[in-house]
């Protein structure tokens with residue numbers, strides 16, 4: 001964490017993002033737990049699609065010496081940031097087991113095949129707005145899985161996800177603002193921004209912008225089936241007894257009509 005107070009001029013938007021919305025340890029715990037329970041062994045080859053700063057694949061290669069990782073993202077400057085910051089901070093042995101590829105996630109290459117686990121997290125696949133495009137992406141993921149491999153996605157929904165609203169959350173040294181700026185109920189199109197605000201009053205406006213389609217869980221499970229996955233399971237979060245989630249995700253066939261929720265989907269070919 002920072003020693004000097006953060007300001008819009010000095011703060012690094014990628015770090016602010018990671019601190020505010022990512023928890024790679026919990027994400028990789030989940031992947032390990034679900035895979036081991038399903039297959040009776042640890043997964044070893046993981047691909048992080050839409051990897052951005054490659055936070056989760058860095059956690060993956062740190063975890064076990066047998067683990068190898070591939071991070072895939074289109075955006076060269078973000079991958080450069082990942083190399084200079086997150087990969088540079090890895091022990092050399094772990095770094096040598098992680099490869100970053102600058103490419104579209106729908107165009108797998110030979111090195112990104114034979115995966116035990118493919119991850120598409122933080123709703124990044126919402127970028128695919130048309131059903132056939134999303135289905136093509138899911139098909140390419142299915143084809144890149146090794147026997148026994150699993151596809152992990154997260155999802156967010158609930159009636160508040162369709163609201164135009166801003167949500168502010170205090171982090172150490174700054175405020176994270178999630179701005180649901182537009183939602184169209186006919187197309188499902190949604191525009192969101194992340195802004196950051198600092199204790200000196202300065203702001204980083206639109207540090208990140210998302211043009212998404214808000215997919216629903218039944219649609220996603222249908223598209224996974226159309227893409228040839230034989231089964232998909234929703235992992236729903238338990239209740240902490242105070243109106244919030246407890247961070248423990250379990251397979252469920254029915255959910256609750258929460259105002260907002262985050263869950264995982266795990267799909268198998």
Ligand SMILES: C[S@@+](CC[C@H](N)C(=O)[O-])C[C@H]1O[C@@H](n2cnc3c(N)ncnc32)[C@H](O)[C@@H]1O
Pocket residue numbers: 021022049050051052053072073074075078103104105106121122123124127
């Ligand atoms: C919301 S960020 C996700 C960052 C990180 N994986 C996470 O879980 O928070 C979305 C990332 O997807 C990348 N992206 C968008 N469309 C893509 C595509 N078709 N192929 C590869 N990467 C893509 C963007 O460059 C961006 O870095």
